Amino acid sequence: MSRHPKHLPAEARREETVAAVIDLAAEQNPSEITTAAIAKRMGLTQGALFRHFPNKDAVLQAVMDWVAARLLARVEKAAAGAPDVLTALETMFMAHIGFISEHPGVPRVMFGELQRAEETPAKRMAMSLIERYGKLLRALMKRGKENGELAADLNTDDAAVLFIGTVQGLVMQSLLAGDVTRIRRQAPGVFAVYRRGIGACK
Amino acid sequence: MSRHPKHLPAEARREETVAAVIDLAAEQNPSEITTAAIAKRMGLTQGALFRHFPNKDAVLQAVMDWVAARLLARVEKAAAGAPDVLTALETMFMAHIGFISEHPGVPRVMFGELQRAEETPAKRMAMSLIERYGKLLRALMKRGKENGELAADLNTDDAAVLFIGTVQGLVMQSLLAGDVTRIRRQAPGVFAVYRRGIGACK
DNA sequence: GGCGTAAGCTAGTAATCGATTACTTTCTTT
DNA sequence: AAAGAAAGTAATCGATTACTAGCTTACGCC
Numbered sequence: 001m002s003r004h005p006k007h008l009p010a011e012a013r014r015e016e017t018v019a020a021v022i023d024l025a026a027e028q029n030p031s032e033i034t035t036a037a038i039a040k041r042m043g044l045t046q047g048a049l050f051r052h053f054p055n056k057d058a059v060l061q062a063v064m065d066w067v068a069a070r071l072l073a074r075v076e077k078a079a080a081g082a083p084d085v086l087t088a089l090e091t092m093f094m095a096h097i098g099f100i101s102e103h104p105g106v107p108r109v110m111f112g113e114l115q116r117a118e119e120t121p122a123k124r125m126a127m128s129l130i131e132r133y134g135k136l137l138r139a140l141m142k143r144g145k146e147n148g149e150l151a152a153d154l155n156t157d158d159a160a161v162l163f164i165g166t167v168q169g170l171v172m173q174s175l176l177a178g179d180v181t182r183i184r185r186q187a188p189g190v191f192a193v194y195r196r197g198i199g200a201c202k
Numbered sequence: 203m204s205r206h207p208k209h210l211p212a213e214a215r216r217e218e219t220v221a222a223v224i225d226l227a228a229e230q231n232p233s234e235i236t237t238a239a240i241a242k243r244m245g246l247t248q249g250a251l252f253r254h255f256p257n258k259d260a261v262l263q264a265v266m267d268w269v270a271a272r273l274l275a276r277v278e279k280a281a282a283g284a285p286d287v288l289t290a291l292e293t294m295f296m297a298h299i300g301f302i303s304e305h306p307g308v309p310r311v312m313f314g315e316l317q318r319a320e321e322t323p324a325k326r327m328a329m330s331l332i333e334r335y336g337k338l339l340r341a342l343m344k345r346g347k348e349n350g351e352l353a354a355d356l357n358t359d360d361a362a363v364l365f366i367g368t369v370q371g372l373v374m375q376s377l378l379a380g381d382v383t384r385i386r387r388q389a390p391g392v393f394a395v396y397r398r399g400i401g402a403c404k
Numbered sequence: 405g406g407c408g409t410a411a412g413c414t415a416g417t418a419a420t421c422g423a424t425t426a427c428t429t430t431c432t433t434t
Numbered sequence: 435a436a437a438g439a440a441a442g443t444a445a446t447c448g449a450t451t452a453c454t455a456g457c458t459t460a461c462g463c464c
Contacts, residue, residue, distance in 0.1 A: 413457085
């Protein structure tokens with residue numbers, strides 16, 4: 001077994017491909033990522049990519065699959081280990097922010113996919129991810145209202161939209177500044193404002 | 203003077219072009235809008251477009267110019283006519299939402315421009331628009347803090363980021379639902395949550 | 405009414421994209 | 435060790451892109 005095998009098994013290449021796409025998305029418009037660019041980053045020729053994927057959209061599907069599994073696992077785990085709803089939301093938020101600052105290409109791929117006109121499988125996966133995310137948030141907030149942690153008159157639909165918007169606002173800010181580390185630094189402050197928005201007024 | 207002149211003056215065509223791009227952006231990924239598609243919507247051939255613009259980026263520049271002028275004028279006017287800071291922020295917000303629901307392609311063009319890797323003039327215009335927008339917000343909020351309308355410990359930078367994120371969250375929600383009218387309906391509720399987040403606790 | 409120019413059309417260009425083909429190399433398996 | 439499958443390369447395909455050249459039409463002006 002050589003230490004640098006020139007032929008890797010399919011599964012390893014698929015993960016490598018996902019990493020390459022997310023990597024590239026951090027630097028350029030996701031919809032302008034070419035199969036040639038992906039292959040180049042992997043040290044392959046463009047044609048070799050199609051040994052592992054039937055077409056380009058299948059690549060994006062694999063990316064969305066990876067993102068959905070990782071992000072949801074991380075966020076759900078963060079929420080599960082919290083003693084109350086408010087800290088659950090906060091650790092969820094920070095887990096999300098942590099994920100994004102580790103993989104700055106992720107929110108861009110997601111948004112790029114949602115902007116698509118055609119209903120590709122990859123787009124549907126992006127939609128279902130956010131839908132599940134929202135469902136998790138609304139369930140959590142419903143509990144918070146019931147035990148008095150959150151404002152009794154809070155609309156959980158609106159609060160969930162704003163939660164996701166809070167993340168989006170930070171992402172947009174980092175796009176403006178061209179500085180990814182800024183997200184992490186500014187996240188606690190921005191969440192504090194959000195937190196007061198949903199919390200019970202004492 | 204015929205009622206349907208086949209040759210229009212340059213200035214009229216430029217405005218028509220901007221409208222066509224924003225129109226198309228409401229239906230498809232802005233970065234995938236081709237010069238052929240723009241021309242087709244205007245009832246022209248693709249080549250004719252280049253009688254009015256030296257290249258494609260100049261078209262996008264014209265779009266950004268139009269957006270910046272219209273949006274800022276509307277938002278600033280809304281803020282100016284308000285009796286206090288909190289209602290100024292609210293009318294600003296609703297003016298912004300109104301603008302977006304009239305022109306759903308606008309936030310998509312904006313975000314698409316920000317995602318660009320190359321520092322095109324159009325991207326710089328998008329960046330300066332948001333920067334001016336943020337400056338307006340921070341100045342307004344500083345006043346609000348001073349006269350006790352807003353929480354004394356509020357960080358205006360964070361609050362401004364969240365304001366823009368609030369809009370973004372609504373836009374993303376409309377992308378998910380594929381329903382533009384939803385933005386307008388959900389906007390007041392989402393802003394109410396934001397408002398409590400920045401307001402003084404009574 | 406004719407003349408110049410602005411604005412349009414047709415028909416191209418080179419470049420780039422995703423995808424395919426024909427062939428070669430490498431790994432696994434018996 | 436031979437064979438076959440898996441994974442790679444190089445070259446090329448057709449389609450699409452932004453942009454241009456050459457010619458024609460329509461409009462404003464005197």
